[in-house]
Amino acid sequence: MKETVEGEAEWRKALAIDPQSAVALDSLSRNMVDQKNYASVIALLDKPGMEPNRTAMQSLNLGMAYAGRVQLDKAAAVLREGLNNNEDSLPIANELAVVLMLLGRDEEAYSVFDLALAKHPADQPTQVLYLHTLVNSKSNRAFDYSRRLLSAYPDQWEVLYLAGVMESRKGEFEQARAHLEHSILLNPKYYPSQEMLGVVLAGLGDLQAAKQHLDRAVALGDDQPEIEYELAQLSKRLGDTANAHEKIRIYQNLKKTRSDAVQAAGKSEMGDQAISEGNPSRAASLYQEALEITPNEAILYYKLSEAQDKMKDFAGEKISLERAIQLNPNLAEAQNQMGYLADRAGEFTRAESYFRTAIRVSPSYVIAWINLAATLASEEKWQDARQVLSHVTEIDPDNVQAHQLGQALKDAPPDR
The missing domain is CATH 1.25.40.10 (Tetratricopeptide repeat domain)
Incomplete structure (x- = not known):
């Protein structure tokens, strides 16, 4: 009924009667995940000293919460334990595989998919997710697997898109064009397929049509630097030098923003490690370096305040917290x-x-x-x-x- 506040109150009352109520814990933690309230999920399902006796839903929700807070090692551990206890759970297997991919443990992720599909060989969502990971990681198995799924699901828009990606990489532009156009016909609002079709059409020399699809991808929300570069090259080939220069400028700005974000994230991770090792002074220095790169990140100011608190720099802590709240009042x-x-x-x-x-x-x-x-x-x-x-x-x-x-x-x- 979409009355989530009232629903949460009833789940809380149920837990006051029976703190181990599986239905209440499942439902409440799922509601929190939907709201991206990951800290509360962790507090609810991973209390210190509590023996883990989680349902499949609770394992999935806790794993997603740790992943949402970018604590990927903990997410993988929780999901692995959940899968061991619920071997037939496709949602846990899929989430675990995605987390393993994010950790760079590609072969482990493939093994999880293989085991899941051995138990559920006809599950289309898992097959498509597997193909996504193979394509994104540029696995040698991606092309053959895309052929197999294309044969099984000739009218599935994601399969058509991913088949087009693989054909484009092999220079099979006409075949890629046909599959991408079919995919867009089925789902015209998926901007990656619009972008890929633009790239393929450019490869075929149909520059005006290529530009139309790339512009459509941007209008649908594609904000990656690469598409601006593609548009710059197209504008140059079409003789629109001024637009080409503007697109290169946008591309360079986006690349710098992405590079800064990656660099800041690296500093932040090093700061987190320093905190866990009991070195708040080192952590504070790393968080400050990260803030010099990305000065408008509320969570970085909050992390800095935690380090300052451990250093008993309460004046500095207050300043950092005020800035964090200014940037994100909902922190x-x-x-x-x-x-x-x-x-x-x-x-x-x-x-x-x-x-x-x-x-x-x-x-x-x-x-x-x-x-x-x-x-x-x-x-x-x-x-x-x-x-x-x-x-x-x-x-x-x-x-x-x-x-x-x-x-x-x-x-x-x-x-x-």
């Missing part, structure tokens, strides 16, 4: 930490505001709820604090901090 972790700093400084009203923002953005963020309850208690808003703690026990019935704070509030006087 719940930054809002929560700003609330913690305000609470520690005795600025309870400001702290309450930050905590309320954090839980509005992420209703399942248990730490922020507990911090809000503690701040309300500091303001002597005893009844409000009790109500917040009551909600925490619905979210996380076994939360030790909530129970301790509840005991402390038990004998508190009425609100003033």
Whole structure:
């Protein structure tokens, strides 16, 4: 019925009665994944000290959550365990294969697909996903596999597109053109097929038609540097020198932006490693280097603030958090930490505001709820604090901090 807030409340109530309810854990974690609330999925399904006894759905959701937070090694471990316990699960197998590809472990990914298809040889979505990975990784097996799927599914638009890609690589432009045109007829809004048809038509010398399809790909959302380069070459061949120069300028800017993003991501990963090794000073330096390259990344400022907190550089931490929130007001972790700093400084009203923002953005963020309850208690808003703690026990019935704070509030006087 699309009443997701009400649905989440009912799942929480179910978990308050039975914390191991498979139906509630499956459904709530799926809802969180759909909302990209990955931190809450991890908090729900991977609690410290909890013996993993997950359903297939829970394993899939937790793996997707770790992948969503770019913790790919953890994602692979969770999904591998899930697949071991649920050998027939195609969704887990497919997600695991994709994560392994992202980790550069191509042969392992192929093995996962092979095993999955040995159990489900006629599953079309898995076959098409397998073909995508083979084509994208430029495997020697890609062309033969595309032939096989094309024979099995001659009217499947993705198969037609991927067959066209492989034929284009082999210089079989007429055959590629036919398959790409068929694919576009079935799904005209898929911009990669529009771009590939443009490239093929350029190879065949039909420059005006090539430009039309490349322009259509850009209009559909293709923002990769390569398409601007292709358009520059086409404009040059068509004698439009001014447009060719403009497209080269756009291409160079996009390439620089992509290069900067890759370089910054590398610095950030090194910073994450330094944090895990207990070297926050080194991590802070790496995060600052990353921010010099990409200065508008909210998550980088938040990571820098975490390192500064460990270094006890609280003034620097506050500046970094303020910048993170300025760039992304919906970054719940930054809002929560700003609330913690305000609470520690005795600025309870400001702290309450930050905590309320954090839980509005992420209703399942248990730490922020507990911090809000503690701040309300500091303001002597005893009844409000009790109500917040009551909600925490619905979210996380076994939360030790909530129970301790509840005991402390038990004998508190009425609100003033």
